[in-house]
Amino acid sequence: MIYFDNAATSFPKPKRVYEEMLWCMEKYCANPGRGGHKMSLESGRAVLKVREIISDFFNIKNPMQVVFTKNATEAINIAIKGVLKEGDHVITTCMEHNSVIRPLKALEKENIIELTIVPGDEFGEVDAEDIRRAIKGNTRLIVSTLSSNVNGIIMPVKDIGSIAKEKGVLFLVDAAQGAGSIKIDVEELNIDMLAFPGHKGLLGPQGTGGLYVREGIKINPLILGGTGSNSESFMQPETFPDIFESGTINTPGIVGLGYGIEYINRMGLDNINILKHKLVKTIYEGLSELRNVKIYSRPEISKNSGIIAFNFDDVESNEVSYVLDKVYNVATRSGLHCSPLAHTKLKTIKTGAVRISVGCFNTLEEVKIVLKFLKEISDNTI
Amino acid sequence: MIYFDNAATSFPKPKRVYEEMLWCMEKYCANPGRGGHKMSLESGRAVLKVREIISDFFNIKNPMQVVFTKNATEAINIAIKGVLKEGDHVITTCMEHNSVIRPLKALEKENIIELTIVPGDEFGEVDAEDIRRAIKGNTRLIVSTLSSNVNGIIMPVKDIGSIAKEKGVLFLVDAAQGAGSIKIDVEELNIDMLAFPGHKGLLGPQGTGGLYVREGIKINPLILGGTGSNSESFMQPETFPDIFESGTINTPGIVGLGYGIEYINRMGLDNINILKHKLVKTIYEGLSELRNVKIYSRPEISKNSGIIAFNFDDVESNEVSYVLDKVYNVATRSGLHCSPLAHTKLKTIKTGAVRISVGCFNTLEEVKIVLKFLKEISDNTI
Structure with a gap:
């Protein structure tokens, strides 16, 4: 086919992605961060290595700010629901995927947020200045896709990022399309939160994705539970990445994602x-x-x-x-x-x-x- | 080691789990439910087959009521946050994992729910009658672990299920420990919601888990987004399993989980x-x-x-x-x-x-x- x-x-993924996932599963895959024995530590090191690979890839300063999720949709939901409060205004684009629009529309329907959808040209490309004009006193968040999943149009994220920074508005980028071929430097583009899938352009397996959150942003978790840290407390730890990584993470999948990105780096x-x-x-x-x-x-x-x-x-x-x-x-x-x-x-x-x-x-x-x-x-x- | x-x-998993995951990834792993081409359909069929295997395993009547999650913790969070409303009372046991206690304590702290934790004997085993005595007019949910992850003590879930049914209270079981060796029949045990990990006793890979929700229970989703269905709508579809499966699911992981359970069935x-x-x-x-x-x-x-x-x-x-x-x-x-x-x-x-x-x-x-x-x-x- x-x-x-x-x-x-x-499809396909680089051969090494399959090989290293298999090696991980067959040889050392215990629960990372949930024990002090060799296999658990090796699993933990393997996951940490991928955090570092991702950080290097997106120019993220602190790898601990990279959170692993099951897919980009979870990452987008964490970002949107984690930072928005009643009365906030959100700006987004006319080309967003349902992963962005459905959580935003639900918050709008519940009268929690106001939502402005900025129109684009005939291909859907928005003018960053239209986003600037939409900013109001209560604008808390701008959400833009890096590139449309329908027609591939690339958004002017660098210009939007500059405006967001200038106006003190948070900027969330959905990099579901484009991560893995378009250069994303979170510093250069002034991205506060970056949601990405592991299984598309980054060449990792399904079941992987992630969210970068700039240090210092106050954000609530969506899923609470065991994190292998602060175990004595009934409260979710506030430290990254544990705050968002409740329950066992997908160690072999994350290992595969790391080798997907390494393939991109080599190519x-x-x-x-x-x-x-x-x-x-x-x-x-x-x-x-x-x-x-x-x-x-x-x-x-x-x-x-x-x-x-x-x-x-x-x-x-x-x-x-x-x-x-x-x-x-x-x-x-x-x-x-x-x-x-x-x-x-x-x-x-x-x-x-x-x-x-x-x-x-x-x-x-x-x-x-x-x-x-x-x-x-x-x-x-x- | x-x-x-x-x-x-x-650890380890049955050899066939690795082999079938590899076969899936190398040969046909497209996006299930997101396209009409052969590979997408084959991926969709593979996922459906595992829904059926899980349904048979837990005696679930309708495989569509089985939702795939990234781990048991996500499943527990969906169940707890999805059914509870302001003013509800919840009963749980003294042996719960943080995956249960943290979401419940957070809701209690926000004054959304009242929480009763039923004490057990010296090993933590609760008396189902203590749970009956804790039920009040506003009791909406009973949550019990099937078995403690600390000392393995098994809870009297059958007795608790009978009481829950009798009193018209929802019953959520956390089967993180025990699924894969203890028989779980959701009908016989009167379980309304069953959360299970894929990567423990069920012998699947990490990155898998699931939630069964009895038909007819009104439950809100936690993560909204693309489901490959009702694409024209800004609102999350209410049909199972799509309502809870936003974004790309972990096809190779789910395939692996299916073969893990088949191994158990054979053994x-x-x-x-x-x-x-x-x-x-x-x-x-x-x-x-x-x-x-x-x-x-x-x-x-x-x-x-x-x-x-x-x-x-x-x-x-x-x-x-x-x-x-x-x-x-x-x-x-x-x-x-x-x-x-x-x-x-x-x-x-x-x-x-x-x-x-x-x-x-x-x-x-x-x-x-x-x-x-x-x-x-x-x-x-x-």
Whole structure:
């Protein structure tokens, strides 16, 4: 199968990810932070090493501020529910995933927060100045996706971060799309909280993700329980990362994530970005030559994290993905991609769109094959 | 290393758990429920199969009522925070883990709930009639551990379940210790909500766990986001299991968990229980012959899920575990085990205790070796 559904989860992972997860599980996987014996300590060291790898990768000063979660959605929920209080105003963008919109809309519905959704241009890119204009006296938080999971559009997070810093507003970035090919420096971008999945661009396994919280931010935990620390107390410890890591964490998954990021480091983040752009640009140009096609993504490297969303005028998006799968053995995704907001912006809320999302293991050869198939589908609809 | 820390996480897992996780990751692991292509569908089928395996294992009628979580702690937090409202009264036991006590104490501190902690006998076993006597007009929930993670004492969950049913009070069981060797039939035991880890007695990998919620119970989700369903809505779907499974779930981990439970089914739950009891009884009897030893566990099969907690009068619990690890290469755990409540009951809150917790891969041979080491430690303290 040719796999072009990397925005959902990357496939495959680097071989070493599998090998090291297996090694961990077979050889030393005890409970990290829950005992003083060799295996527990080795598990603890392995987890700490990945905290450090992640910190280096995002230029986070203190690895203890990196919290492991089960996925990016948990991380986003911790951040949103952990910092917002009654009366707070939140600003977000028109391209957010349901992982951002659903918790925000629920708080709005309960009259806890006010919510402003900033509109973008035709591709959904917001103007940072629109965010500045939306800031009010009670604005507590700005939430922006790094890049849309529907069409790959990249948000001006650096400009938004500067504004947030200037205005003293917290800035949460959802890096579900883009982490692993777009450089993210939390200091340079003035990111206060960064939510990331482990199993997409970072090439780790499912069941992993994380949240970075800048030191000094007061934030409440979502899940309370045993942390292996302050065991004598009925109260959740306030120290990082324990405050957010109740219960046993996913040691082999985290180990795999570490090796995913090390693979990216070895390959070079920029090289991955350039490769993905080359693939995206080729798809864009090939698709553009087909009749009756409408493309919702931009081809420029600075505007696209690796996704081409499109529709044929005459064909249901689901039908295109279905034929690509059944007839041609190509994995893509169609429909709404858990992002009704983005589809409203792109005027595809009724039709959905076909999404081709590339990963660092895709090749130009695969792209050419898919373009040939798409031409056949397009021709057959005449 | 001889591994006797199975109450923290079981080690090793059945070989097939590793193999099937690897096969899943290498061959088909796309995002389940997030696409219509072959790999996504195969991932979805694999996850569904494990829901069915779990349902069969716990006699759950509808597999859709089984929700996958990252660990038992998340499951317990969902259950507690999802059903309790201001003014509710909750009853729990003196042997609960911090995964139960911390969320309950936090709600009590915020004046949202009233909390009654029922005392037990000297081993912490509660009398179900004490729970009946604690029930008031506003009692909404009873939470009981199936078995203590400190000394293995098994609670009379069947009796508690009958009382809960009779009184119309919800019954949540924390099966972190005991699932995988003690038979749990949610119908027979009148369990309304069952929280379980995947990585302990069920022999799955870390990063897995689950929550069963009886059909018809009104319960709010803790984490909101994309579920691959109702994508067009800003509101979290209310259907199970999607309501609690926001974001990408841990497909390979869940697959591994399925094969862990299948291993138990093949070995026979009762056979595992008998084996663990044989080991526990041998440890108990061997320890009893040593001087100055205080044992906090009961040896009977109906009173112990596979844990012996003890102290030597003259030696720090941490020192015993340290020597077992460093000198003898045996993994045990000492200290408070995230359960200050239980240690208060056992009068070990200051000293902690040494915990030997057996798993289905431990042997009588290993037990005899450890008893020899413990005799040496005991003799050396004369």
